[in-house]
Amino acid sequence: MIDIENLRLSIEGKEILKGIDLHLVPGDTYGLLGPNGAGKSTTIFALLGLSAYGSGRISVLGGDPAQHALSIRRSVGVMPEKAGFYDWMTAPDYLKWYGRLYDFSPTDEDVAKMLEKVGLGAVAHRPIGTYSRGMKQRLAVARALTPRPKLLILDEPTNGLDPKGRREIHDLLVEFAADGNAGVLLCTHLLDDVDRLCNRIGIIDNGRTQLEGSITDLLAEQVSGQRYRLRLETAPDTTNLPAGVVMAGHEGGWWRVQVQATPFGEPSALWPELWRRGWKILEIRSEASNLEELYMSHTGQDEAHNREAA
């Protein structure tokens, strides 16, 4: 549904995207991750044909957005990061009006069902200007789903929602993705959303794709060792570490170590060795390898975080 190869894009002479790769096939729920300013929104605008790209290749639903932007957008539901609406309209009027831009005329029943699904049924008669931020966020999801798209692109869809609202939006997205022919591209900072919803991810940083693949495979590759947090009586000598042990940071009295294959076999045999080397260990906690670590290790924030902690 989306194939982006080595996409480069400049705005006013400044190179914003320096090599984006993104591959989304029907049935995928793809999490596009990256820090602020990494180029996530610019990538979305490029694949909708709103920003002209310099080099590389983009194919969305089989077409190049530079040439077939309108026909592509007709099949794509988009929830931009900033959920703006006409405050004087009511939600049903707005959804019907927006649907007509897609040559789609939802019935009153369709609109009422959609608003019920996103939890706005009870306030449907009120002008949108009276809605809270979370309610507008729900309406934005409804807006993206109303034209019954093949591909759904959501930029921070659960921002500002309470846990119940987030769960409802998650359920909606799961329901949408359950049709194996549809695809979802989800841009978010909330790794919990990605963990719950996505089967594939792409991590971009500084305009480049750093990592792309299935979450299961990437996490399996990530577990090349185990991480532990150690609380110590005194600061340890980090220059004299046993083979297979790497310092991973220092945070609030806890020292983080990455333990790969060691000559001591099981990690439990390592602790006496560290004790002999002057590590006065008071407490040991295991850290499971997870999405957050994967994200941090590919966005350059791990190093910055460690420097800050040190």
Next chain:
Amino acid sequence: MMNTIWTIVHKESAQMLRSQRGLLWLLAFSGLLSAFSLLLVSNTELSLLDNAQVVYMMAGTVLAAGALLSAILGSDAYAGEKERGTLVPLLCAPVAPSALLAGKAMGLLAAWGVMFAVATPYLWAVGASGQNLGAALFYLALFGTPVVLGFGYLAMALSARTGSVLASLLSTVTLLMLAASPLIIGPGLRGTAIGRALDAVNPFAGALNTFDSVIIDSDPFSAQTARLLLVIVWLGLCLIAARRSAARPDFQ
């Protein structure tokens, strides 16, 4: 394409008639016309102004108010949508830039139509006793529409290019004030070389001179063709500028 344009026109017109902002503008416009017509009628009763002069001034006021409304709506067309966060959802939908521009321009025309309808009874009130009310209405529609729409296109061009309502509105209103200066500086200064040069290229002055010619001097239509050409050229140039800017509006 037409369906998309009508969908946008529907929103633009409804916004004018249903939003607080639109209703306040219409109320202010009615208030202005009420005060102005009262002033003119009382002057007529004192025999200070003849009927044709009153109708001419009223038509000029309606044109100025229309052009100002056009500058405001045009400035809001892209930059206002951007500031309210509603531009990106519009651009993400399958809406061609030319359809969006056409929809916004037709919405502006609808607003001008409402203003024209509101102004008609006032023009009738001050000019019903004379012979030139019909000509005033006809030429206000014929010349006023391209002038008003031209200012709207110009404001939309700036609005789409700058992404700022304030920058666009200030620029358009400054140009509008410059164009409307013949109304302010009076016939004496307009007779100078600079005044005549300004009149020759100024669409606003072209429309006013036509009102003067047909309402006060009762000249025929054939005497207005050069000025009609001027306002049409003005409209064409503004349309070209708007199309260029609207093809890639500043939305980020």
